[in-house]
Amino acid sequence: MFQSFVDTARPEQGPPRLAALRQAMAAEGLAGWLVPRADAHQGEYVAPGDERLAWLTGFTGSAGFCIVLADIAGLFVDGRYGAQARAQVDTGHFTPVDWPATRPAPWLREHLPTGGVVGFDPWLYTPAQIETLENELAGSDITLQPGENLVDRVWPDRPAPPQGPMRVYPEEFAGESHADKRARLAKGLRKAGQAAAVLTLPDSIAWLLNIRGSDIPRNPVPHAFAILHDSGQVTLFADAAKIDDGVRAHLGDEVSIRPPNAFLPGLRTLAGLVRLDKASVPLAVAQQLQEAGVPAAWDDDPCILPKACKTPAEIAATRGAHLRDGAALCEFLAWFDAQPPGSLTEIDVVTRLEAERSATGELLDISFDTIAGSGPHGALAHYRVTESSNRRLVDGDLLVLDGGGQYLDGTTDITRTLPVGRVGAEERAAFTRVLQGMIAVSRVRWPHGLAGRDLDALARYPLWLADQDYAHGTGHGVGVHLCVHEGPQRLSRQGEVPLEPGMIISNEPGYYREGAFGIRIENLLVVTEAAPLEGGDGATQLAFETLSFVPIDRRLIDERMLDPAERTWLDAYHATCAERIAPRLSPGARDWLKAATKPL
Template identity: 75%
Template sequence: MQLEDTRFQSFTATTRPETGPPRLAALRDELARAGLDGFLVPRADAHQGEYVAPCDDRLAWLTGFTGSAGFCIALNDRAGLFVDGRYTAQARAQCDGDSFTVVDWPATRPAAWLQSALPEGGELGYDPWLYTPDQLAAYEAGLASTGITLRPVENLIDRIWPDRPDPPQGAVRVYPDALAGQSHDDKRARLAETLVAAGQTAAVITLPDSIAWLLNIRGSDIPRNPVPHGFAILHADGAVDLFMAEAKLSDTVRAHLGDAVHLHAPDLFGEALAALTGPVRLDRGSVPQWVADRLDEAGVDRQWGEDPCELPKARKTPAEISATREAHLRDGAAMCEFLAWYDAQSPGSLTEIDVVKKLESCRRATGKLLDISFDTIAGSGPNGALPHYRVSEDSNRVLHPGELLVLDSGGQYEDGTTDITRTLPVGDVTGPAERAAFTRVLKGMIAISRLRWPRGLAGRDLDAIARYHLWLADQDYAHGTGHGIGVHLCVHEGPQRISRASEVPLDPGMILSDEPGYYREGAFGIRIENILVVTPADPVAGGDGRDMLAFETLNFVPIDRRLIDTDLLDDPERAWIDAYHAACRTKIAARLSPEAQAWLDAATAPL
């Protein structure tokens, strides 16, 4: 009973469509008072992380939409909710359709929509804490010939949100140097050298995971993501000014940070910016526009440049890779315990919530789980066609025989962050469409896993390889093929990813997911995901000795052989599956209960 009361994931729906219309009406009253024609409402906070604290979840509060990406443009006579293909069905289900029009983005650009909605021009308000210079530049470029202008204002949502939660005050803890592979003294010194080389005196860092990585700390301000909220200024001498609530920092953490990290209250951040001597580096893709405005007002020279932590953080140290290997093996054993239990249940006897609860209990049984790395996606039948579905008490359904279950989940352990997706049959799945699509998705996942490529290629150069077999069948998926993953940090980490939009070259040490999928709205979904780390490729006999990279697989959980149409596989693909399943037995079996060992032996039999 205690486990049920303390589980990480809850199943209460946090929004209702009917709350949207009165809130939108209140926002329009504020627009009239401010003399504005509209207001921009992103899903963002001042730190520009993907996940936001409850006090910053303004988009969900206004519209009812709880997805992790999207924005609303609220005008006096209409409101557009812009979401990409991952969230279209979810947005329509969660929002009042008479008040909010779901707009397919990026197929429809905000500037084009606004030009149609405000043909005579107008003025839109935005909160400069919630938009980056890059984002605003894109708006301004699109609106250049429309007569529509942007004006920075205090956040209008905050004026009408009477019970807005307080900002989080989660405790900060030390992250061991042995797991990080480098002390924060060494990290600060190394990054300071890059500032000196660029002729810059300081860099402003606002991304929570960058600050956590740089200082070898972890936090608890955001559920599922062990990061603290704060701001930092890294100086060219390696010192750091850290702006973070005092209540978060214990004496142990203060001793760990040492004399070169100077602690300040968050409300002193603006004053400290104004006192800097430039040039100061700002990442125009992550820093709030408010920061650039403060520097400009104080006459401080600033220069655009990447967050100095991003690429070093992405290129994991040998210690981080070793640690996360162990985390994935532990997590893989928990997954196998779950799958053995799942296959022992009678088809039709489980609900989606039953699945989520049991899987979390298997991870908890490791004794090492600190949190789940995101709310588990357990979508059966038509719910599986929603790539980012989150089960609630309202949406929960029985897993019916003959359906597919998309199960995407992960754990936060001190030594790593895990993420794995398996598509499972509910009883016998005999539909040829489902089996063929599953096999095409699997072929794409295998193709990425087996890939060798010349050093210097980016994620966009690899993305199409995962889609090839789906494209031949006139099928595709509306999300990227892979995202970066932190080591006991955020489950979605940049800048590395496998996506047609990614121009960041893949380097050794980068950890990414490999997760092609297919989704037939109203019917079923399929996704298969493994986690990979970039490594130098082994030489090939008779080759040219080129500088090539490859992937090492980190997680080992069987892929359901019952859903594979083996006639669609070629011999190298069959060999890869059999070798992968043999590795699952070798690496995982000794960690399992006798019942799960027996299940693993059967699940990994050669094709």
């Protein structure tokens, strides 16, 4: 099993750890300390030694931060994690704060009315984050001060940095050699008058050099830093123990390998204008360049957009990964439907689904911990079942099942909501609204230049008509055997980057009623050029191609709510599922698929 069910949250350990941190703050003369859930690479998933937020508070969600003051410690989490935070932390010592409805600067102004110095680790914050916070604190007597990480100082058994080996990623799946990638990006640097670009995002480095790593569970990326020079050469700062002879031969003479402790000295020796991504580089990097008198230019990580716009080879590869993963999920669903209500637990569900993915012989890891939330647990958008939370599925439950696989040819992510026995009319109505939003996004055509924020409302409109909504984005970018959450594209109110052909994005509207049930339906899509329409104006448009092919449970649909176009889309989708997945299934699962994909 890749997934563990051990409950890592330890609320009882929070108070003494908080006391130790406050003692260290007092010794440094600090009124506060910022504790993000981040590492020096700004990754969503972090190594054990970077789990500072979880170690201090007990909160294990993948997003959030804590502001520790002398008399209050605010744990800032968004709508996905409110219930989880309240369950995992000692709320007598940590106060959950609804973020971003409450921003850190107003909160600090309220709780430090007379001012004070708030410390932070400059390796864990970007220049953009600190600049925003300082601007919002302007006019107060609160100042921010970078310094040595105080959580690390009071964490006696902090795990060592990961030492996972790197490996070569096949060019047949990447669609472009790393030499060509380096040359293409270097040309962009020269055009911008930039001598070098500092790369700190592990998936950018992995993509650029056609390598993968194993430092972080679920995400096949290496922990490393790199400098891309305008010559196309790269200096890679990584532990030599991670790099075998095969990877060295693959990288070649134009990629020099240096130890991690050479990174800061290497920055100080750069000459010419150096490109930094204000939104992802650690503030400590910008400070080093400034101290050395090396000029810097704020600009996007040069790998971000090229990485997001997949090559034809990457898209072809990921299509294959989704068909393989879809067949594994259908084998699971055929088994699941044969089990009577009350016979399964959430752990049983996760274990069986992972076994079906492993049975493909191609699974390298799961792409994130599988979410199997039944009944009230389904209302926790990012629920992770543990031995202590494990719940039995009973008649009338809805089960939100969200998971994916890491395969050499692609990264998958798919969600289906399943009935356990007979469910109520209210749940079926909400499910149908979510389905209508999901279909609207799947069918949309749009002119070039629109971003995710322009399409997000399509998924919410049916829910809005019923005074319902969901507190997360509708979709995120996805890599190809890289991170399951990848930027810069997003299908959300915050998605400002225009969608371009080759971008892979999720389509996952939902609805959650705390303490009762949850609903989510998710497919992955890839942006394509739309086919011209007869009678149209001839303007070029973009559209989505669906990558995920697993039936949507017809038992949860209130067919009276669907209009003819929605019914046509769903019947066509199910016909395609049957056509593409059936040849990959066992006889029993093939029979299940035939029944599950019957027209409405």
